[in-house]
Amino acid sequence: MQKGFAYTKLADRLTSIAELSEDDLELLTGMPCTIGHFASHEQLLRKSDRPSRCCLLLQGYLCWKDDNDGQITSIHVPGDIPDLHTMFAPRLDSRLSALGPTVVAFVPHAFFEEISASSPNLNRALRLLQLADAACLRNWVINLGSRDSLTRVAHVMCEITARLQAVGLARDNQFSSPFTQSDLASACAISPVHANRVVQELRRKQILKWQSRTITINDWPALCRIACFDAEYLGLRDQAVAMRHRPTTSVSSTKGAEPSITP
Amino acid sequence: MQKGFAYTKLADRLTSIAELSEDDLELLTGMPCTIGHFASHEQLLRKSDRPSRCCLLLQGYLCWKDDNDGQITSIHVPGDIPDLHTMFAPRLDSRLSALGPTVVAFVPHAFFEEISASSPNLNRALRLLQLADAACLRNWVINLGSRDSLTRVAHVMCEITARLQAVGLARDNQFSSPFTQSDLASACAISPVHANRVVQELRRKQILKWQSRTITINDWPALCRIACFDAEYLGLRDQAVAMRHRPTTSVSSTKGAEPSITP
DNA sequence: CGTTCTATTGACTCGATTCAAACTAAGTGG
DNA sequence: CCACTTAGTTTGAATCGAGTCAATAGAACG
Numbered sequence: 001m002q003k004g005f006a007y008t009k010l011a012d013r014l015t016s017i018a019e020l021s022e023d024d025l026e027l028l029t030g031m032p033c034t035i036g037h038f039a040s041h042e043q044l045l046r047k048s049d050r051p052s053r054c055c056l057l058l059q060g061y062l063c064w065k066d067d068n069d070g071q072i073t074s075i076h077v078p079g080d081i082p083d084l085h086t087m088f089a090p091r092l093d094s095r096l097s098a099l100g101p102t103v104v105a106f107v108p109h110a111f112f113e114e115i116s117a118s119s120p121n122l123n124r125a126l127r128l129l130q131l132a133d134a135a136c137l138r139n140w141v142i143n144l145g146s147r148d149s150l151t152r153v154a155h156v157m158c159e160i161t162a163r164l165q166a167v168g169l170a171r172d173n174q175f176s177s178p179f180t181q182s183d184l185a186s187a188c189a190i191s192p193v194h195a196n197r198v199v200q201e202l203r204r205k206q207i208l209k210w211q212s213r214t215i216t217i218n219d220w221p222a223l224c225r226i227a228c229f230d231a232e233y234l235g236l237r238d239q240a241v242a243m244r245h246r247p248t249t250s251v252s253s254t255k256g257a258e259p260s261i262t263p
Numbered sequence: 264m265q266k267g268f269a270y271t272k273l274a275d276r277l278t279s280i281a282e283l284s285e286d287d288l289e290l291l292t293g294m295p296c297t298i299g300h301f302a303s304h305e306q307l308l309r310k311s312d313r314p315s316r317c318c319l320l321l322q323g324y325l326c327w328k329d330d331n332d333g334q335i336t337s338i339h340v341p342g343d344i345p346d347l348h349t350m351f352a353p354r355l356d357s358r359l360s361a362l363g364p365t366v367v368a369f370v371p372h373a374f375f376e377e378i379s380a381s382s383p384n385l386n387r388a389l390r391l392l393q394l395a396d397a398a399c400l401r402n403w404v405i406n407l408g409s410r411d412s413l414t415r416v417a418h419v420m421c422e423i424t425a426r427l428q429a430v431g432l433a434r435d436n437q438f439s440s441p442f443t444q445s446d447l448a449s450a451c452a453i454s455p456v457h458a459n460r461v462v463q464e465l466r467r468k469q470i471l472k473w474q475s476r477t478i479t480i481n482d483w484p485a486l487c488r489i490a491c492f493d494a495e496y497l498g499l500r501d502q503a504v505a506m507r508h509r510p511t512t513s514v515s516s517t518k519g520a521e522p523s524i525t526p
Numbered sequence: 527c528g529t530t531c532t533a534t535t536g537a538c539t540c541g542a543t544t545c546a547a548a549c550t551a552a553g554t555g556g
Numbered sequence: 557c558c559a560c561t562t563a564g565t566t567t568g569a570a571t572c573g574a575g576t577c578a579a580t581a582g583a584a585c586g
Binding site for chain 1: 410
């Protein structure tokens, strides 16, 4: 059951960026994995680790965080494989930590090697997954480099929302936010105090709500406008297509409700 | 002659990050390319382009620059292939421009596909080249996100120096700087005026000289200290090894002197 | 039901931006 | 070869966005 869940998450993500055949999806069902649960701020990978498996995020949020200053350099949502690059270069220069409670499927590097060798489609999809991460990084540089704090925060909100939606979550513009305002501040490279003031401004403008660990985007167009957000860099295909193999389910209900997997 | 020059640049760069056999190097010599010259601030790739070839930088500097705000997200030195990712996803989200006059070898995507298929070593080397770019991006995020202007500028200086040295340039801690202080400012996400003040501070502290389009690092250890620079993220192998197939030449003389290639 | 983590508020400070002007180097054409 | 033009660098003064510090309020958790 959990393995089937892991399969679904990966399939959703890969089909959001590349076209896969029925055979490709069939190959994915053979994915071996073990499930791991992590508490908020727990570290999945440290700088010294030399992993031989990847982390496929199933539920919650992960982030890459610099060892020295705690700067968050990327945020990941279910379906992502934040450490896919460890297949080719196992060296790490920062740590992978959980933002809120998370569920992860550990998949041996070997599996991805196999499917890359067997299917050109899957090989391409995995490469695009890596490129999407790189594109996000470039966008993150732009965000920190040339936008004021309000725009930055809005942009991070937009990115999270869009990426969740690409894998069938947050369809109603609402998603769970188990992370703190300090986490948001680390992502936007502003102080926690100022992050709070910006969030309040977004609330005052009726653009979003953030209460009881849930964020609701009330005015998506306005948020995008403030954020200068253009989803193109995410490399997503037509989103309707992306969900084709998986009819709409209750997944889109509030707080990122999911098949419950408890530790 | 020029083709041989292009071969050398690529070989230097690839051996700086991966071990290659004699056969691998032999394969590289078959690289087809056409040479292109560009003036300062000229654009090699625009957002709308869908290239079928890569740019191997032979001389000078290239940078990726955001279309909207001009933020520089990465800087490239000879031996780099800034647009290697266009092989897999030809979409661009920013523009590739020259920082100062540059010489570039255009290499068809097909060539890299061929050598990746023929040699696992080369395949790995090219993947590492992409990963090194991603690591630089992550580092760039940290630079903009959590360091003050002096540290940022120092860090960019360190990165350029280290990357030049990895391919046998700037061995005497001196290199040509055809870019302006405004370019440096765009890279560090500070105002041109402030960039100037920071450069002056580095000069006053006797850490570097910057005159007649040449930068000389007088106090490398001090610069690294200010910059919090640790070259590990560049993914370089032992630098002595990297240059093994190419005995020291006059390349290391001042101002990045090179076999002259004129338009 | 207290402890702890998170969010909120106000006052003060500071790094960096902006604007404007002056200065210098590097081309360009007569 | 010099006068003119243009691009780049340098300087000072005023301003502002964001950080810091410190104290309070509120929510979550055992």
